[in-house]
Amino acid sequence: MKDYKFYVGETVTFTVEIRKRLGGNLFDPNSVKITIMFNRNIESPVINSEGMNKVSDGIYFYDWISNEPGYYDAVYVAIDGTKISIGKDNFVIQ
Secondary structure (H helix, E strand, O other): OOEEEEOOOOEEEEEEEOEOOOOOOEOOOOEEEEEEEEOOOOOOOOEEEEEOEEEEOOEEEEEEEOOOOEEEEEEEEEEEOOEEEEEEEEEEEO
């Protein structure tokens, strides 16, 4: 996985697409949340399970501004009934 790089004070926009496993059509699960961790510290997330904003069916975003340089992980969790999908991105703030 590639580490994306941003600068302190920049707005980082996280975007996810939620698709059905069969057919690949975009759809809206019951919830889509993001957790952002600094230096891979799961014990003290910077953003903890925050709801993401809907753009259109199956497309969600979250804007965030960091003031601290370092390595970060963004974890996306989509829940639809008893089905849970998890995605992850790594990024660096310089």
